[in-house]
Each structure stands twice: as C-alpha cells, then as structure tokens.
Amino acid sequence: MDYGVVWFKRDFRVxxxxxxxxxxxxxxxxxxCVVEPSLWAQPDAATQHYHFMLEGARELHAELRRLGGRLHLVVGDMPAVLDRLHALAPFSTLYSHEETGNGxxxxxxRAVARWCREHGVRWHEFPQFGVVRRLADRDRWQPAWEAHVGAPQVPQVPQPAPIFVPLPWPAERAPAAASLGxxxxxxxxxxxGGREAALACLHDFLDVRSGQYRGGxxxxxxxxxxxxxxSPYLAWGQLSLREVVxxxxxxxxxxxxxxxxxAGLSAxxxxxxxxxxxxxxxxxxxxLEFENLHxxxxxxREHDWNPAHFEALVAGRTGWPLVDACVAMLRxxxxxxxxxxAMLVSVAAYPLWLHWRPVGLWLARQFLDYEPGIHWSQMQMQSGTTGINTTRVYNxxxxxxxxDPQGRFVRRWLPALRRVPDTWLFEPWRMPPDLQARCGVRVGEDIPAPPVELESATRAAKSRLHALRARPEVRAAKAAIVERHGSRKRPAARGRRPSGSGGQLQFEF
Structure with missing residues (x-):
C-alpha cells in the first residue's frame, strides 16, 4: 500500500x-516526529527547547489519537530514518512545512532532498510563515506576506479524514535530554509548550493584555x-502565523x-x-548566521575576543545592575x-567589544523562543555589522x-542590591566605602565592579565602528545589501501595513 509521510518538524499542531x-x-x-541527535548537538540547542518541543509533540499526539492516528516519534538523523522506513514500508511522497532554521x-x-531524488520520493514543502523561498525581488515580498496571512486556514480536521498508517517497527520513547548531550x-x-497553553496565551492577550501593549x-x-x-508557540509551530494574524x-x-x-493589536x-x-x-x-552580513x-571584533568580558556577561556579573538583572531573569x-x-547585545558589542557570534550562541540557548532568522539578523543589527541599519547603542x-526608575526590577532579580539606596542603585560601584560598609555591600566582593568604564569604552567602540563605516569601499557595498535585504514601503491598505518612513522601514520601538 502506498502512503505519504508527514514530517512534523517545528509545526506541532493539526x-x-x-x-x-x-x-x-x-x-x-x-x-x-524525528528526534535528530546531530541537530540537538548544535551549540544553539538547549534543554528548554527540547522539552518545549516534546510538550508540543505530546499534545499533537493526543490530537491525532482523537482523529484515529498517532504521532510516531523516532530517534535518528533524518536520512537514516527515511532509509529504514522506506526499506520496511516503501512510500512515494514526503510532506512537511518549509523551515528556515540554523545551518x-x-x-x-539538503541531505533529505538528495535522498528523495535518489529514491524517487516526491517532497512537498509548504510555507510555514510569510517567507518566500528562492525570493528574487524584495519589492514583491510584502504583497506575498499579505497573501499568505490572508489565505483561508486549513480546517482542523483534514478533509477527507486521514487514513493513518502504523510505524513498521516498535514504538520508540523520547530520549532524555542528557543522552543528547x-x-x-x-x-x-x-x-x-503545547497547543492548549498556546491558545490560552493567545486569547488572554487578545482579550485582556493587549491593552497594555502600546507603552508597556x-x-x-x-x-x-x-x-x-x-513567540515560543510561533517558533515551534504550536500556533500558525496565519491563525494568529x-x-x-x-x-x-x-x-x-x-x-x-x-492600538495594541494593530501594533x-x-x-x-x-x-x-x-x-x-x-x-x-x-x-548571515556565521558571517557579517556586510x-x-x-x-x-573577531581578533579582540576578551574571555573575561564574556564570562562576566554570561555570569551576570558585569556590575551594571540592569544588565545583570536581565541575565538573572533569563536564567x-x-x-x-x-x-x-537589544540592550544586552549592545553592551556586549560596544563597551565589552565582543563579537556577535559567541554571544549569539549563548543567547540562543537562553531564549526559549529562539528563532534563527530573527535571532541572527538582530544580533548583527544590534552589533552594527549589517551595513544598512542605524547604529543602536543602549546605555x-x-x-x-x-x-525601572524605582529599581523594582533590579532589586527583584539581584537580591544583593536590595540594601543599596536609590541614589546609588544603578551605579553602585560609585558608593563611598563608608556607605558600602553601612549597607553591608562590598563592591568587588558582594557585587561586581564593571570591567570597563562605560562611557569611554562605548565612545572608543563607536569610533572604531564609524571609522570603518566611513571607508569608501564599505560605503559602496551598502547598496547591494539594501537591494537584497532592505524592507520596502508600500501604500497603506485597510490599516494593515507596517509604519515607516522612506524606502527603508525602521523597527518601531
């Protein structure tokens, strides 16, 4: 009996x-659903991603059971899994959503595409987001996005109702995160994770929380x-972009x-x-995951790597309270x-003068909602290496x-600073020694001192960046990047177009 294989990757929903x-x-x-050890061994993978994926897969399995089928979880690299499956129960078609993932x-x-060609299997891929594969012209991208999000949703129960095929070997269990390294x-x-939590989050936002969105x-x-x-439910496809829009x-x-x-929902x-x-x-x-866009x-920055600066950032011990509180919250x-x-990346890129790639790998593991396309584009944008964006430096x-004018956020996540008076809270290293003694907080012991002087280090970093940007050959290469990657402004229609000025739209903060 011929059948088709539906490969669930980052699209755990019906x-x-x-x-x-x-x-x-x-x-x-x-x-x-294939747990691929080689992918989970990558330096941007984290246990929280794996567990979030499994939570979505379990709920998808329950949904498929209600339809009379099941989600078969298999462990192995995808070409080897396809080899085994095809040998035991030949199939002619593979179906999946497109994925814009890591390298x-x-x-x-690409290996799966080669395997399909070699075995005469047709691989049908469908857009997951408003992303256009083999895009030839950015001028046509915005209408394509509108067409994608405006198209009718696929019904929850596919018609005709699916006829499900069993896996031709015994069921496998999801490996423990530790066994994947x-x-x-x-x-x-x-x-x-999971569809139930995703829908609850969506409806709570639409019904209540969106009133805080503008300004909050x-x-x-x-x-x-x-x-x-x-964002994590979109990243792992537990909601579709189309249904959210x-x-x-x-x-x-x-x-x-x-x-x-x-206003909040429009934004x-x-x-x-x-x-x-x-x-x-x-x-x-x-x-662009690996190389400067420009x-x-x-x-x-590549040749000036400072491991002490990086360790201070990762440990949340830069001495700048808001930075360290953000790292504590992430953890x-x-x-x-x-x-x-954006502030974390700016601090890493400018006063700490760290290259974006190692910082980006660390942050990828910290962000539950890690989405490679957004992540690496933003890492470069905030580090000033795209060549087309305004320099963004966050003090x-x-x-x-x-x-955080009253310091509530900082004090929540950094208990050692709860005894520091408001006057010194955001620059505690400036506290006089007698005040440190009265507060019971010693700079350099209980709390760290910054590794660099913020203003001078930031000024020097911007000077180096702008000197490079001013070179004629660097300026000359900018036009090609704008043509390939720059956003395009189009006339507003039905209030649905993003705001911006000029030909290159700017992200609205």
Whole structure:
C-alpha cells in the first residue's frame, strides 16, 4: 500500500497544517516526529527547547489519537530514518512545512532532498510563515506576506479524514535530554509548550493584555504581561502565523473605537510582519548566521575576543545592575523583552567589544523562543555589522533610569542590591566605602565592579565602528545589501501595513 509521510518538524499542531491536509487528500498518511541527535548537538540547542518541543509533540499526539492516528516519534538523523522506513514500508511522497532554521537544519534539509531524488520520493514543502523561498525581488515580498496571512486556514480536521498508517517497527520513547548531550540546567519558570497553553496565551492577550501593549512592552517591569508571549508557540509551530494574524485582525474589527486594545493589536500585527521580514533575511542568505552580513566589517571584533568580558556577561556579573538583572531573569524564565535583549547585545558589542557570534550562541540557548532568522539578523543589527541599519547603542544606566526608575526590577532579580539606596542603585560601584560598609555591600566582593568604564569604552567602540563605516569601499557595498535585504514601503491598505518612513522601514520601538 502506498502512503505519504508527514514530517512534523517545528509545526506541532493539526489546525492550519497544510502538509497534513495535502497528504490526507492524496491517501493514507504516516505522521512522523524525528528526534535528530546531530541537530540537538548544535551549540544553539538547549534543554528548554527540547522539552518545549516534546510538550508540543505530546499534545499533537493526543490530537491525532482523537482523529484515529498517532504521532510516531523516532530517534535518528533524518536520512537514516527515511532509509529504514522506506526499506520496511516503501512510500512515494514526503510532506512537511518549509523551515528556515540554523545551518545544521539547512544541511539536513539538503541531505533529505538528495535522498528523495535518489529514491524517487516526491517532497512537498509548504510555507510555514510569510517567507518566500528562492525570493528574487524584495519589492514583491510584502504583497506575498499579505497573501499568505490572508489565505483561508486549513480546517482542523483534514478533509477527507486521514487514513493513518502504523510505524513498521516498535514504538520508540523520547530520549532524555542528557543522552543528547544537552545540559541539565533549565529555566524553572519558563513557559510550557503545547497547543492548549498556546491558545490560552493567545486569547488572554487578545482579550485582556493587549491593552497594555502600546507603552508597556519596553519596560522589563510591564513587558512580561504587556507582550504577547506568543513567540515560543510561533517558533515551534504550536500556533500558525496565519491563525494568529487572522484572530488579531478579527478582534480589532470587533473592538470599539477608543479601546486601548485596538492600538495594541494593530501594533502587534506590524510586529508579526517584522517577524517574517527578519526570517526572510536568513532564508535569502543563510551565511548571515556565521558571517557579517556586510563583509566589509570582517575583522572588526573577531581578533579582540576578551574571555573575561564574556564570562562576566554570561555570569551576570558585569556590575551594571540592569544588565545583570536581565541575565538573572533569563536564567530563571527563558525570556526577556525585546528592548532588554537589544540592550544586552549592545553592551556586549560596544563597551565589552565582543563579537556577535559567541554571544549569539549563548543567547540562543537562553531564549526559549529562539528563532534563527530573527535571532541572527538582530544580533548583527544590534552589533552594527549589517551595513544598512542605524547604529543602536543602549546605555544600561540610562535604560535602567528610563524603564525601572524605582529599581523594582533590579532589586527583584539581584537580591544583593536590595540594601543599596536609590541614589546609588544603578551605579553602585560609585558608593563611598563608608556607605558600602553601612549597607553591608562590598563592591568587588558582594557585587561586581564593571570591567570597563562605560562611557569611554562605548565612545572608543563607536569610533572604531564609524571609522570603518566611513571607508569608501564599505560605503559602496551598502547598496547591494539594501537591494537584497532592505524592507520596502508600500501604500497603506485597510490599516494593515507596517509604519515607516522612506524606502527603508525602521523597527518601531
């Protein structure tokens, strides 16, 4: 009996699942989830990612059981799994969603494509996001995004109802994270995966929390509830981008004028557009995970690596309270808001003068919602190596005063600073020795002193960057990058277009 294999990768849902629906229309299907040791061995993988994926896979398995099937979990690298499956129960078609992942998943997908050609198996891939494979012209990208998110959703129960095929060998269990080489450390307060949690998060945001979105997403105090918190569910496909955009637009249409949620949800839709805009950069140029997008910046930081600076950052002991509090929150929750992420990268790139690649690998493991396309594009953008974006340098002292003026966030995550008076809270290394003694806080022992003087180190870093940027050959190469990766402004239609000015849209903070 011929059948099709539906390969679930980062799309753990039944709703709006184009691959499952297409396979069901053609005939019997086998639903497959593959735990690939070579992918989990990559330096951007973390235990929290693995467990979040398994939580989604378990709920998907329950959904498929209600339809009369099951999700078969198999351990092994994908070409070897396909070899074994094809030898025991030949099939003619493989179905999946497209994936814009890291370099290892890209190489894996090319190996799968080769295997399919060699075995006469047709591989049908379907867009997961508003990302266009083999995009020839950025001018046409925005209409393609609108077409994707505006298309009808695939029904929850594919029609005709699927006929499910069993796996031709005994069921396998998901291996423990440690057996895959993943660290035992995992954020105790991270979000939990699965479709049920994803829908609860979505409806809570649409119904209630979106009223805080405008004006609430910048401060680390308000952001945990003001932000949508949907990013991990989108990254692992437990919600589809299309269903989130459509649900948001439907809610906007039903809300009365003047309702704060309307403004918040409209801004949120523009963020979903940017979500795909940045992933498209990695889809179009996979090398940006490893190399400067603008090659004229090669050598800017690579040869000045300072391990002591990196260790201070990773340990949350830079001495800049807001930076260290953000690292502490990441360690416990797997999440911080976008502005604080940008500040962390800025501090790493400028006063600490660290190259973005090792910092990015560390942060990839810290972020539960790690999405390679967004992550590596932002790492380079905030580090100043894209060649097309404005230099963004975040002063951690100013950010603390602007977004945590009473020090509640800093004191929550850094208990040693709870005894420090407000006057000295964001620059505790300046406290006189007698005040340190009265507070029982010794700089250099109980709390760290910064490894560099912030203003002078930042000034020197910006000077080096701008000197390189001013070179004629570096300036000359900018136009080609804008043509390939720059956003395009189009006339607004029905209030659905992201805001911006000029031909190159800017991310709205």
């Amino acid at each position: 709703v709006d699942h184009a691959a499952l629906a297409a396979a069901a229309r053609r005939g019997p299907v086998l639903c497959l 290892a998943s890209f190489a894996r997908d 993943l660290s035992a450390v995992e954020p105790a307060l991270r979000q939990r 997403i910048s401060s680390p105090l308000s952001a945990p509830t003001a932000c949508s918190r949907l 459509q649900a948001t637009r439907e809610r906007i249409a039903r809300l009365p004028e003047g309702d704060r949620r309307r 949120f839709v523009s963020r979903l557009y940017w979500h795909c805009h940045f992933i498209q950069k990695l889809e179009s140029e996979p090398a 090659r004229g910046y090669d050598g800017l 416990e929750t797997g999440w911080i808001n976008f502005r604080m992420r 951690p002292i100013k950010q603390a005063r602007d977004h």
